[in-house]
Amino acid sequence: MRLTGKLLKWSEDKCFGFIVPNGGGDHVFIHKSAFSNKKRTPQVNDILTFSIAKDKQGRYCADKATFAGEKPASHAEKHVNKFSIYLAVLFLGAILVALIFGYLPINLVLLYLGASTLCFVSYAHDKNKAKRGAWRTPESTLHLLALAGGWPGAAIAQQTLRHKSKKATFRFVFWLTVIINISALCWLTSLNQMDESTSLLKMLFS
Structure with a gap:
């Protein structure tokens, strides 16, 4: 299920932040690797569409996130040099x-x-x-x-x-x-x- 929310906090140095979902609820952790668009730098108040997944520690976090107006990509292309x-x-x-x-x-x-x-x-x-x-x-x-x-x-x-x-x-x-x-x-x-x-x-x- 895809959710929508606003990026409440973002740390460019640590490459992570938190999303506040539309309609309220707990803030959702998001790492830069979760974005389908790797070239765009996330900014506070960006509107995001995302899925919920679990990290290696079993904690819930955002995944396959896209910025407002972008098409969701179920399989983000990872270019290897x-x-x-x-x-x-x-x-x-x-x-x-x-x-x-x-x-x-x-x-x-x-x-x-x-x-x-x-x-x-x-x-x-x-x-x-x-x-x-x-x-x-x-x-x-x-x-x-x-x-x-x-x-x-x-x-x-x-x-x-x-x-x-x-x-x-x-x-x-x-x-x-x-x-x-x-x-x-x-x-x-x-x-x-x-x-x-x-x-x-x-x-x-x-």
Whole structure:
């Protein structure tokens, strides 16, 4: 059954708010993920049409919410950016191959794998806290983890968990950390190869 109500409160930082149903009754909790239109930012006093569902804790909340004038979508399209996932998997595969052929030290590869795992878990934990309305993980922390080598895990988490995958400013900074990290890896690798070449030349002409 579809209900109609007005958005009474909304926290953009925590991505949730409360709806007061037409005709009265208890306020209904709504998370941003419940909106069919992901591009529009909810505003206080917006008129919404929604269904009632239960979250993982068994609490009632709004689901499949649409703004006034929009057609309800029973199956909201969730676009997955496969490029991010393919890039992350390709990169992890590439550093493993580089390890096998001796181009990268095992400690560096383990750093990437460990940081990626930690980053994925951090995204999952942050999404869970967002649903519960708990204190969120700072975006700066997620960016630092990505910069430290966890960006493959972050890229996979953003798409598979549908978390932090829409906010333009966050995505811009995230991809900036990816570029910086890969550039630093290439620079360090080139220095290592240069040192090996110098050592070989010294052996040949000594």
